[in-house]
Amino acid sequence: MNKEYKIPQATTKRLPLYYRFLQNFAQEGKKRISSQELSDAMKIDPATIRRDFSYFGALGKKGYGYDVQHLLSFFSQTLDQDEATNVALIGVGNLGNAFLKYNFQKNHNTRIVVAFDSKAPYEGTDISGIPVFHPDRLEEMYEEYGAELAILTVSSRSAQTMTDRLAKMNAKGILNFTPIRLTVPDSMKLMNIDLSVELQALIYLVRNSES
Numbered sequence: 748m749n750k751e752y753k754i755p756q757a758t759t760k761r762l763p764l765y766y767r768f769l770q771n772f773a774q775e776g777k778k779r780i781s782s783q784e785l786s787d788a789m790k791i792d793p794a795t796i797r798r799d800f801s802y803f804g805a806l807g808k809k810g811y812g813y814d815v816q817h818l819l820s821f822f823s824q825t826l827d828q829d830e831a832t833n834v835a836l837i838g839v840g841n842l843g844n845a846f847l848k849y850n851f852q853k854n855h856n857t858r859i860v861v862a863f864d865s866k867a868p869y870e871g872t873d874i875s876g877i878p879v880f881h882p883d884r885l886e887e888m889y890e891e892y893g894a895e896l897a898i899l900t901v902s903s904r905s906a907q908t909m910t911d912r913l914a915k916m917n918a919k920g921i922l923n924f925t926p927i928r929l930t931v932p933d934s935m936k937l938m939n940i941d942l943s944v945e946l947q948a949l950i951y952l953v954r955n956s957e958s
């Protein structure tokens with residue numbers, strides 16, 4: 748990857764999607780692919796795809812398109828897909844339960860390995876095959892299960908406290924589903940996911956394409 752460029756977050760978010768579609772194309776036996784074909788499959792305009800790919804240097808050739816295997820190994824390295832990522836889930840309520848059930852089945856290298864909920868017993872319980880412990884054991888079990896990242900689905904009032912504890916443990920990143928704007932140290936990556944913001948963006952797109 749060309750490290751001189753800071754990759755925009757919108758591009759970063761599309762990388763796993765590109766990877767998934769490229770895997771499908773490879774499974775169908777496709778050797779090369781144009782940005783137009785990717786665009787048709789992914790419903791992202793070809794200019795965006797070309798711009799996204801340009802952040803990683805010249806990956807395609809004019810008139811030839813992109814070499815599927817080359818792109819796949821490139822994305823796999825970039826996304827560290829060869830390395831498993833263990834994730835901890837904090838807060839097993841409505842949202843957390845759904846994540847434990849889903850557990851990223853489409854991405855075999857990323858999985859929730861341990862979860863925490865204040866209603867869980869100290870010695871732990873099993874929900875959808877994942878051990879769930881009381882948050883008193885966060886530091887101990889996060890380490891024991893080799894978690895690198897945390898998904899935060901706790902009630903709002905606990906969000907910052909749990910974030911501070913994760914920061915102290917040098918957790919690498921948080922995927923935050925709570926509505927709280929969290930304060931994190933520079934060393935920690937934070938991504939906020941808010942369905943109402945996404946929905947508002949969709950409403951805006953729909954309204955602005957009506958004429």
Ligand SMILES: NC(=O)c1ccc[n+]([C@@H]2O[C@H](COP(=O)([O-])OP(=O)(O)OC[C@H]3O[C@@H](n4cnc5c(N)ncnc54)[C@H](O)[C@@H]3O)[C@@H](O)[C@H]2O)c1
Nearest residue numbers: 838839840841842864865882901902903905925940941942
């Ligand atoms: N981002 C989104 O689009 C979106 C959508 C729905 C809900 N949310 C937010 O996600 C969070 C979870 O929503 P929900 O509907 O699952 O709520 P919920 O009340 O069903 O679940 C929250 C869980 O967190 C647990 N909890 C509280 N403090 C804790 C702590 N310190 N450590 C571990 N567990 C703790 C509670 O026991 C509970 O089981 C809320 O903050 C909510 O506002 C976000």
